[in-house]
Structure formats: C-alpha cells, structure tokens
Amino acid sequence: MSARESIVVDNVTKRFTIRYHRTIKQMSVAAVRREQLSDTFNALDSVSFRVEQGESIGIMGLNGSGKSTLLKLINGIMRPDEGRVLTRGRISGLIATGAGFHPQLTGRENIYLNAAVLGMTEAETRRKFDDIVAFADVGRHLDSPVGHYSSGMFARLGFAVAIHVDSDIFLADEVLAVGDKPFKKKCMERMQEIRNSGRTLFYVSHAPGSVKKMCDRVLVLEKGRLGYDGEVQAGIRYLKYDEPGGTEEEHADDELGADI
Amino acid sequence: MADTGTARGGRRRGRHVAGQRDGEAGPGLVAPSATSGLFEVFRRRYLLRLLVRREISARYQGSFLGLFWSYLQPAFRLAIYYFVIAEILDRGTENFAIHLFAGMVMVHFFTESFGAGTRSIVRNKSLVQKMAIPREMFPVASMLVSAYHVVPGMVMLGGFCVALGWRPDLIGLAAGLLAFALVAVLGTALALLFSAANVFFRDFSNVVQTLTQFTTFSVPMIYPYSLVEQRFGDFAQYYLLNPMAEAVLLFQRAFWTGTTDDPVATEAEHLPDHLFALGFAHLGVALVVLALGQLVFNRLENKIPERL
Numbered sequence: 001m002s003a004r005e006s007i008v009v010d011n012v013t014k015r016f017t018i019r020y021h022r023t024i025k026q027m028s029v030a031a032v033r034r035e036q037l038s039d040t041f042n043a044l045d046s047v048s049f050r051v052e053q054g055e056s057i058g059i060m061g062l063n064g065s066g067k068s069t070l071l072k073l074i075n076g077i078m079r080p081d082e083g084r085v086l087t088r089g090r091i092s093g094l095i096a097t098g099a100g101f102h103p104q105l106t107g108r109e110n111i112y113l114n115a116a117v118l119g120m121t122e123a124e125t126r127r128k129f130d131d132i133v134a135f136a137d138v139g140r141h142l143d144s145p146v147g148h149y150s151s152g153m154f155a156r157l158g159f160a161v162a163i164h165v166d167s168d169i170f171l172a173d174e175v176l177a178v179g180d181k182p183f184k185k186k187c188m189e190r191m192q193e194i195r196n197s198g199r200t201l202f203y204v205s206h207a208p209g210s211v212k213k214m215c216d217r218v219l220v221l222e223k224g225r226l227g228y229d230g231e232v233q234a235g236i237r238y239l240k241y242d243e244p245g246g247t248e249e250e251h252a253d254d255e256l257g258a259d260i
Numbered sequence: 261m262a263d264t265g266t267a268r269g270g271r272r273r274g275r276h277v278a279g280q281r282d283g284e285a286g287p288g289l290v291a292p293s294a295t296s297g298l299f300e301v302f303r304r305r306y307l308l309r310l311l312v313r314r315e316i317s318a319r320y321q322g323s324f325l326g327l328f329w330s331y332l333q334p335a336f337r338l339a340i341y342y343f344v345i346a347e348i349l350d351r352g353t354e355n356f357a358i359h360l361f362a363g364m365v366m367v368h369f370f371t372e373s374f375g376a377g378t379r380s381i382v383r384n385k386s387l388v389q390k391m392a393i394p395r396e397m398f399p400v401a402s403m404l405v406s407a408y409h410v411v412p413g414m415v416m417l418g419g420f421c422v423a424l425g426w427r428p429d430l431i432g433l434a435a436g437l438l439a440f441a442l443v444a445v446l447g448t449a450l451a452l453l454f455s456a457a458n459v460f461f462r463d464f465s466n467v468v469q470t471l472t473q474f475t476t477f478s479v480p481m482i483y484p485y486s487l488v489e490q491r492f493g494d495f496a497q498y499y500l501l502n503p504m505a506e507a508v509l510l511f512q513r514a515f516w517t518g519t520t521d522d523p524v525a526t527e528a529e530h531l532p533d534h535l536f537a538l539g540f541a542h543l544g545v546a547l548v549v550l551a552l553g554q555l556v557f558n559r560l561e562n563k564i565p566e567r568l
Contacts, residue, residue, distance in 0.1 A: 008289060016566055072565070076292030076392035079562050086289040091392070100387040104318045113314055116307040117391045145321075168287075 005088065006169060006200040007051040007074060012083035014044040014069055014224075043069040045224040046083070053088070053168070056201035058215035058232065060208075060239055065221040067204045071095055071173050074202065089168025092118050093202070094158055103147030107138055107157055110146050114161045128164045135186070136160035155179055163190050169200045188213070208236040292392065297554050300394040307393065311401040316408060330412040337364060345482050353484045353530065358420055358516045363481025363508040365413040370443045370504055371472040372406035377451020378458050378468045385568050395561055396554070399451035403444060410440075417515055424519040436514030438539045439507040445546040446503055452553035456560040459567050479508040486530045500532055503542040510539050 019038045021027045030037055044066045051057055059067050072078045073085050075095060100117055101110045111132055115125040133142060136157045138149070146154060156179060163170075172191065179187060191214060195201050205211050211218060211232060218235030220228035228238045301308060320326040338361050345360070346352045353359050380398035381388055388395060458464040479502070480488065489496045500506060509531055520526040532538070 005289060017563075074292060077390065078565050079291075079293045085291060085293075087292045088289050089287050091292060095390045100391045102314055102318060104321045105314060109314070109317075113310045116304075116310050117387065117393055122306055 004053045005050055005086075006053040006055070007088075007202070008084075008086040009047055009049050009070075009074070010084050010086075012044055012047045012073065012080040012085060013042055014066075014073060014078065015040050015081045016043050042224050044073070044080075044221075047221075047224070047226045048083070049219060049226065049229055051200060051202075053200055054198040055217060056195045056203065056215045058211035058218045058235070059202065059204045059221065060206070060211065060218060060235065060241070061221035061227075064223075066224040067221055068095065068173060069224075070221065071171050071202065071204060074169075075171055087169060090119060090166065091169045091171065092162050092165035092167035093169070093171030093173070094162045095171065095173050101146050101154065101158065104145050106144060107136075107142045107146055107149070110157065111161055114158070115165070118162065118165045118167075120165055124166075132160045132164050135163070135190075137183075152180060152183070156183055159187060163187075163194070167199065169202065170194050171202045173204045174206070206241075208239075208241045211236065295394045295396075297394065297558065298396050298400070298550075301396045301400050304394070304397075308397060308401060308404070311397060312404045312408070315401060315405045319405075327412075330409050331416065334361075334364060334368065334413045334416065337368075341482060351483070353486075354520045354526065355424060355516060358417070358424070358519050359484065359512060360481060361413075361417050361420065362511045362515045363479055365410060365417060366439060366443055366507050366511045367475055367479060367481060367504065368413065369406055369410045369440075370447050370507070371475055372409065373403040373444070373447025374450050374454070375465075375468055375472055376406060377402035377447065378454040379465050380451070381455045381459055381564065382462070382465075382568065389565050389568055395456075395564060396452060396557065399455045400448060402451060403448045406447065407444060421515050421519050426515070426519040429518065432514040432518055435510040435535070435539070438536070438543065439510035439514065442503060442507045442510070442539060442543050442546055445543065445550055446507075449546060449550035449553040452550070452557050456557050456564065459564050460560070475504055478502055479505045480512075481508055484530050485509060485532060489532075496532070500538060503546060506535075506538055506542045509535060 017038050017040050020035070021030050021037060027037060047066075047070065059070065061067050069078070071093075072095060073080055074087060075091055075093065076087075077095065079085075100114055102113065105113070111129065112122075112125055115128075115132075116122075120128075136153075136159075138153050138157060141149060141153065146157065149157070159179075170191070188210065191201060191203070195214065201214070203211065203214055215232055217230065218228065218232045219226060220235055220239055228235050320329070323329065325332070338357065341360055341364070342357055346356050377399040380402045381395060384398050387393065388398075454464050454468055458468075476482075485496075485505075488499050492499065513527065513531060513535060517523045517526045517531070
C-alpha cells in the first residue's frame with residue numbers, strides 16, 4: 001500500500017463535564033452546602049498516533065478507557081477539545097450496532113435511511129440493496145418494523161448496511177457482541193476482505209483472538225492515555241489478556257462470546 | 261483546537277466517489293467533523309428527504325385514519341374558534357371563517373416548526389450520538405414536515421375561497437409566497453436556536469410551548485387588524501413589529517380579501533399600508549436571525565453529543 005496517511009490523531013484531548021446537579025433546586029442546595037457543582041475529566045488525554053492507508057488497527061483497553069470516544073472523534077460525531085483529528089476519504093462503520101434505526105419503520109425503510117446517513121446515494125443503495133438484505137438475513141421480517149426485531153437481527157441489519165458502504169476507513173466498535181456464531185464468522189470474513197482490499201480498518205475489541213487474526217497493529221488505551229502502540233502479540237501481553245486457558249481457537253471464541 | 265475549523269468547507273467525504281481512492285488525486289486529509297452548517301443540509305437533500313419521510317410516516321403509524329387527521333384537526337380548530345367568536349361573541353368580519361382560517365394555517369405552520377424543531381435534536385438522540393450527520397438536519401426536517409402539513413389546510417382554504425367566488429390574483433399569490441417564506445425562515449431560525457439550547461436545559465421546550473400559545477392571540481386572526489388600529493391608533497405600528505402578525509396579514513391578502521364583496525375597500529380598511537415593504541423587511545430580519553441561529557448552533561454543537 002502507498003504510504004499515505006489515513007488517520008492523523010495529533011495530541012488530542014477530549015474533556016467531559018460531569019454535572020452532579022441539573023435542576024435549579026438541586027443546584028442551589030449544593031451551592032449553599034458548598035459542594036462541587038460540576039467536574040471535568042479527560043476521556044482522552046493527549047493521544048497521538050498516525051495510521052497509514054490500509055493498516056488494520058486493533059483498539060484495546062478496559063471499559064471506560066476512552067475507546068468509544070476515540071472512535072467518535074474519528075467518525076466526526078464529536079470534535080476534540082484540544083489537538084486535531086484528520087481523516088482521508090469516506091468513513092463508515094458502526095458505533096454500537098443498529099445506530100439510528102427507527103423502531104417504527106420497517107427493515108427496508110431503515111436500510112435506505114441508514115445508508116443515506118452513512119453517505120450513500122439512492123442509486124447506490126438500490127444497487128446494493130439485495131446484497132445488504134442477503135447479508136443481514138432477516139428473511140420475511142424485512143417489511144416489519146425493526147422495533148419487533150430480536151437484538152441479533154437488529155445488529156445484523158446494522159452491520160450489513162455499514163459494511164456495504166464503499167468507504168476508505170471502516171470503524172467497528174464491538175460489532176460482534178450480539179451476533180450468533182455463524183453471523184460472527186460471516187462478519188469476520190467480511191472484515192478480512194475489507195482489510196485485504198486496502199481499506200483502513202479500525203477495530204475495537206476485547207477479544208485477543210479476533211484482534212490477532214484481524215489486525216497488524218494494536219493501540220491500548222489506559223484511562224484516556226495511549227498506553228501502548230505497536231505489534232499485536234506484545235500489545236495483548238501488555239494488557240495481560242493472554243492469560244492461559246484452552247487452545248488459541250477456543251480462546252478466541254470464548255472471548256468473542258464474552259464480548260457482550 | 262482552531263485547526264478543526266480550518267478544514268471547514270473543504271472537500272467532504274460524502275462527495276467523493278469510491279474508486280477514486282487509490283488515485284493520487286484522492287481526497288485530502290480533513291477534519292471528519294467539518295461541516296458547513298445549513299449548506300451541508302441542502303447538499304445532502306436525499307438524506308433530508310428520507311428524514312422528512314420518516315417523520316411523516318412515523319407520525320401516522322398505527323393510526324386508522326392516517327393522513328386524514330391532518331384534515332380533521334384544522335377543521336375542528338376552525339369550527340371551535342368560529343363558534344366562539346362569531347356565534348357566542350357575535351364578532352368578526354365579512355367572511356370571517358376565511359379570515360380566521362388563513363391566519364390559522366400560518367400560525368399552525370409556525371408553532372409546529374418552532375415546537376417540533378426545538379424538540380428535534382433531543383428526540384433524535386440515537387442518531388445524533390452515533391452518526392456523523394449535520395445536526396442542523398433535524399430542525400430543518402421538522403420545518404419541512406410542518407410545511408407538508410400545511411398542504412391539507414391550503415386545500416381546504418382554497419376550496420372555501422373558490423366556493424365564495426374567489427379568483428387567484430398575482431399580487432395575492434406573491435403575498436402568499438412571501439408569508440410562507442417568512443414563516444419558514446423564521447421557524448427554522450428559532451428552531452435552530454432553541455433545539456441546541458434544549459439539549460442543555462429541557463426547560464426550553466416548555467418556554468417554547470408558552471411562547472407559541474401567545475402567537476395565536478398576538479396575530480390578527482380571531483380579530484381583524486382594523487380593530488387594533490382603532491383601539492391603539494399610532495401604536496398599532498408596534499403591533500406590526502411582530503413578524504407573525506405580518507405573515508398572517510399577507511396570507512389574508514392572498515386569500516381572504518379576494519372573497520369579500522369589495523376587495524379594494526376591504527384591503528383599505530383591514531390591512532395596513534406598505535404591506536409588502538413590511539413583509540420584505542421582516543423576511544430580511546428573519547434571515548439575519550437565521551444566520552445568528554447558525555452561529556449559536558455552531559458554538560453549542562460541540563457539546564451536544566455528550567450532553568444528551
């Protein structure tokens with residue numbers, strides 16, 4: 001792959017404000033008692049890294065270490081408070097499954113809507129519609145409201161749309177959390193294809209097995225700071241996620257299952 | 261921090277066609293969150309259309325009468341007002357039902373745009389938090405949904421007018437369009453301002469509800485403008501500072517005056533002088549408010565996803 005930068009994260013800090021009190025009554029009581037009204041914390045703290053086009057990056061870290069915030073910054077949902085995030089090309093992917101589905105609309109309508117949100121045109125959606133439906137495999141439920149879907153079907157539909165966008169960067173945030181085994185396998189294959197086609201893959205996961213299979217570089221976040229950036233095996237060791245327990249393959253499946 | 265803004269207006273990722281990506285002339289590095297506000301909304305018309313359609317079909321989902329409700333509701337509202345003002349209070353003007361209804365169509369368009377627009381971002385939480393779309397999309401979509409619901413009212417209004425021997429005229433048409441544009445711009449501007457504010461304090465949706473209740477009584481709808489002039493004399497010009505009053509008057513010029521026996525006399529008696537000049541002035545102010553709303557929205561937008 002050409003040595004072109006796909007994602008640049010430069011000294012990025014994202015600050016969240018925690019508000020302890022919301023109503024005027026609570027606020028005045030707290031003020032009288034001289035309690036703190038709000039507090040800030042850094043969800044991301046001076047994080048810097050560069051990703052070349054075609055790299056596949058695994059993001060690991062404990063809950064609350066800033067993985068999803070990082071993804072949201074790269075996706076453009078949020079802007080950094082300090083530093084800058086730059087990306088090249090179209091981005092698609094999933095920040096939690098089934099985002100933006102309207103429970104009252106049918107699967108069919110939601111496919112069109114979600115595809116449009118991800119930047120697809122009407123003609124593009126129509127061309128890929130059959131593929132998306134085949135991949136989601138929701139059968140005759142396609143024309144019933146997605147509010148009635150099972151969580152697995154919901155996730156499948158979301159993933160199916162996201163993966164059919166011709167993007168340069170694909171973001172996947174614990175996408176495999178709710179799918180069943182055949183679907184997970186299908187997803188992994190598709191993500192493998194994405195990886196091989198030279199697109200940049202950004203994969204958040206707690207499963208060392210799938211990260212090992214999918215990624216050629218690992219970033220580990222620790223309380224908003226970039227703790228580790230480099231080779232996969234060492235990254236997993238850094239996180240102490242390689243505790244013994246069964247064979248490699250079993251391990252991977254277990255971890256996928258426990259992804260929820 | 262300032263750097264996120266410099267890429268603004270640059271090449272957006274939605275525009276480039278896949279396949280271009282391996283070429284040297286591919287898209288450059290840009291801030292993924294870069295938006296150009298309302299312009300971006302109109303560039304992504306297809307998404308806007310889908311959001312509007314979603315809103316409309318979701319509103320009548322599971323309803324037996326469906327879209328028919330948008331005919332029933334204004335008809336009932338008209339009947340109630342007419343009964344109270346014309347029958348109980350024995351007031352009104354010539355063809356008072358038309359006078360009333362022309363006002364109601366505009367007032368309803370405004371209150372719906374403003375009210376639903378204010379709630380739009382909070383209501384679309386799941387999209388706002390998880391998808392990168394220009395957030396101005398939601399207030400604008402609310403305004404368009406409200407505009408769509410003006411159609412049944414217009415059909416009924418047009419029907420009544422024709423039955424009373426009204427013939428459309430060019431000046432009337434211009435007045436109607438001006439009124440419509442004024443309300444659309446003003447509704448969007450206020451919805452933009454308040455939808456962002458509503459994320460931070462939900463009180464704003466209550467504020468808006470209260471404000472919209474005033475609208476009904478602050479426009480010459482259930483009473484003619486001539487009555488205001490008669491009571492307040494020179495101070496009536498301040499009454500005309502209200503853009504909604506102006507919009508209603510323009511709409512009455514479009515429909516109501518033409519149905520009366522002597523339109524010229526009716527206009528002279530019940531409409532203020534310089535109706536169009538005033539209308540354009542208000543439209544200009546509304547556009548300024550819209551630009552202001554966009555500015556405020558940009559400032560607040562950064563904190564929206566985390567405060568939802």
